[in-house]
Amino acid sequence: MIKKYAVSNHSQVGAHFDDKASISFNMDLLKHIGKVVFPYGLIAPSMMIFLIFMIYPILYMIYLSFQKWNMLSDKVFIGVQNYDKLFVDPDFYQVMITTVKFMVGTVSVSVVLALLLALYLNQNTAINRFLQGVIFAPYIVSLVSIAFIFMWMMDSDLGLLNYILNLLHLPTVRWLEDPKVAIYALVLVNIWKGVGYYTIIFISAFQSIPPYLYEAAKLDKSNRYRTFFKITLPMISPTLFFITLTGIIGGLKVFETINIMTMGSNNTNTLVYSLYQYGFSFHKIGYASAIGVVLMVIIGTVTFFYFNTLSKRVHYR
Amino acid sequence: MYKIELVGIDKAYEKDLQVIDNLNLKIEEGSFTILVGPSGCGKSTTLRMIAGLEQESDGEIFISGKSMHNIEPGDRDIAMVFQNYALYPTMTVRDNIEFGLKNNKIPKVERNQRIQEICDILGISEYLARKPQSLSGGQRQRVALARAMVKKPSVFLMDEPLSNLDAKLRNQIRTELIELHRKLKTTFVYVTHDQVEALSMGTHIVLLNKGKIMQQGPPLEIYNDPQNIFTAQFIGSPPMNILHAKDFSYLDGFDERVEYVGFRPEHGQISKIRSVNPSQEGLELAGQINTYEILGSEILYKIETKYGSINLKTFDMREVYEGRVSILISNDKLCYFDRDENRIYEKAVPRDQKICS
Numbered sequence: 001m002i003k004k005y006a007v008s009n010h011s012q013v014g015a016h017f018d019d020k021a022s023i024s025f026n027m028d029l030l031k032h033i034g035k036v037v038f039p040y041g042l043i044a045p046s047m048m049i050f051l052i053f054m055i056y057p058i059l060y061m062i063y064l065s066f067q068k069w070n071m072l073s074d075k076v077f078i079g080v081q082n083y084d085k086l087f088v089d090p091d092f093y094q095v096m097i098t099t100v101k102f103m104v105g106t107v108s109v110s111v112v113l114a115l116l117l118a119l120y121l122n123q124n125t126a127i128n129r130f131l132q133g134v135i136f137a138p139y140i141v142s143l144v145s146i147a148f149i150f151m152w153m154m155d156s157d158l159g160l161l162n163y164i165l166n167l168l169h170l171p172t173v174r175w176l177e178d179p180k181v182a183i184y185a186l187v188l189v190n191i192w193k194g195v196g197y198y199t200i201i202f203i204s205a206f207q208s209i210p211p212y213l214y215e216a217a218k219l220d221k222s223n224r225y226r227t228f229f230k231i232t233l234p235m236i237s238p239t240l241f242f243i244t245l246t247g248i249i250g251g252l253k254v255f256e257t258i259n260i261m262t263m264g265s266n267n268t269n270t271l272v273y274s275l276y277q278y279g280f281s282f283h284k285i286g287y288a289s290a291i292g293v294v295l296m297v298i299i300g301t302v303t304f305f306y307f308n309t310l311s312k313r314v315h316y317r
Numbered sequence: 318m319y320k321i322e323l324v325g326i327d328k329a330y331e332k333d334l335q336v337i338d339n340l341n342l343k344i345e346e347g348s349f350t351i352l353v354g355p356s357g358c359g360k361s362t363t364l365r366m367i368a369g370l371e372q373e374s375d376g377e378i379f380i381s382g383k384s385m386h387n388i389e390p391g392d393r394d395i396a397m398v399f400q401n402y403a404l405y406p407t408m409t410v411r412d413n414i415e416f417g418l419k420n421n422k423i424p425k426v427e428r429n430q431r432i433q434e435i436c437d438i439l440g441i442s443e444y445l446a447r448k449p450q451s452l453s454g455g456q457r458q459r460v461a462l463a464r465a466m467v468k469k470p471s472v473f474l475m476d477e478p479l480s481n482l483d484a485k486l487r488n489q490i491r492t493e494l495i496e497l498h499r500k501l502k503t504t505f506v507y508v509t510h511d512q513v514e515a516l517s518m519g520t521h522i523v524l525l526n527k528g529k530i531m532q533q534g535p536p537l538e539i540y541n542d543p544q545n546i547f548t549a550q551f552i553g554s555p556p557m558n559i560l561h562a563k564d565f566s567y568l569d570g571f572d573e574r575v576e577y578v579g580f581r582p583e584h585g586q587i588s589k590i591r592s593v594n595p596s597q598e599g600l601e602l603a604g605q606i607n608t609y610e611i612l613g614s615e616i617l618y619k620i621e622t623k624y625g626s627i628n629l630k631t632f633d634m635r636e637v638y639e640g641r642v643s644i645l646i647s648n649d650k651l652c653y654f655d656r657d658e659n660r661i662y663e664k665a666v667p668r669d670q671k672i673c674s
Contacts, residue, residue: 210401210403212399212401212403213403213405213406215370215390215397215399215403216397216399216403216404216405217405217416218369218370218389218390218391219368219370219390219391219395219396219397219417220391220416220417220420220464220468221389221390221391221392221417221420221421222391222416222417222420223420226420230405230408230416231405231407234407234408235406235407237407315406315407
């Protein structure tokens, strides 16, 4: 486009200067620039928000991870010392293992349980509609309240869970105090909160499968299990993929439950909680930022591989 | 022996919503039976009950002499082609065709052989690795057929399989289906609302209305010898012209029961002058041509007469009539119906020919 204008201008210069042509040429150029710039102008506001609240903090976190800073002192550039310390710290690996345990436990049990519940609640009867509402309820309750209620229920001496175990003459469990059990107790709370949400999404995915596919399967003499694994599951694969991915990311970023129920004690310290501790309890901002960067890289890598390996097997309509 | 027998079938979705009322139907082995009727007449429901996808409220269905009560669709030795093909979108064409075979535990060698055979017949071998959504409507239709054929069922059930195709493809696949039926010599039960499909494909037509059989028989019999006004008007395009017999003085004293008189659009002879052929006896009407449509090999006229509007079809392409015309329908082409719209078969010979204008 630009080239065309230039050529036409040149030829006009050759055949005496023409005022009118020059003006129209300038107007054309302005119009052209306007056309190019206008769309960027339109997306500018949202881009600004995105840059200020998403990109800038990430870059600033990366910058901070190379500094020594306690929020009062001057920032001192110390290179990769924060990372050096992080990678030789045995606690860090413990935190990583705990995080993965939490994530895998929550996602796998939630997804399988939600699938089973969704299969059960799929029939549109009055009682099922009621149960769908019931099962979804924990999702709309604040996680903080849930955490407090579960803390009370999981109390070793006065809690409801141990009371029930006692009634059944079963050995009691020190839910939140036993380092072997505590993280799974937290997993339980998160499953309880999230499973209803997953279930509702699965039910809606099931209901988007056209019924004639099941009729065709019946005529093809497909039994229940084959129908589920060969038709239902592939048909909801986009939903399954999305739910699992967001579950994995959410699991890696868990914070509130731990902050309220155990404060990271008894082997329940996860990446985000230890980041919070280093940042806001010990005021080691640089070190905390380094943890943040590691978390970001882990989530990025997991997401990348997840997309690359599984998205080919997902059926999008 | 009949291949499929429906004995006293009732179907009601709700208490007051009787879709099918005491249906008795016998489908002969090797026939191409068409269930045809307007939408909501229960033809699809009937087919789905034969398939076992719908439970009959009362009565019994027999396939190959065996009662189908509580027998799963997969165990009925049938295959069905759906209107929207119902291909499994997550599977390749090959997996779609193979799914039923695998479920029936047919060994791999035979599976491959059958798939190869069917795909050669239908010309879909090159799409085997593709997913259904990358195929055109006609190709999908063929895959759906292949999926049904590969099971080698004793009955094919088809629920309006051509209605999602464009007109040209529909004609093509219609011909292919007729050939297929000749080749396979299996029983086909085919549901359609299109009387052209019914007439052109069927060896036996069952015309349904409001859950009841109006008439059944071979296509020509249904067309030439309608037993009631519904059949006369549903089969044939344009429908049979039906006029109130009492309007015609020439039928006076003929048969008290005659309420309606009808004739097919192609049986009326049209002419400018009164009485086309005075020696021929028949009903003569005068009218004003409203519209005409030239369809290439025939012309359709819509003519306004004193007794109502009538359709006329001529194959005489030499002249297009306009304005006032007279129409003669010879006596042997007239059909008489009683008050309940049922045919009266007694030879109807009017006392003498009169011109009704």
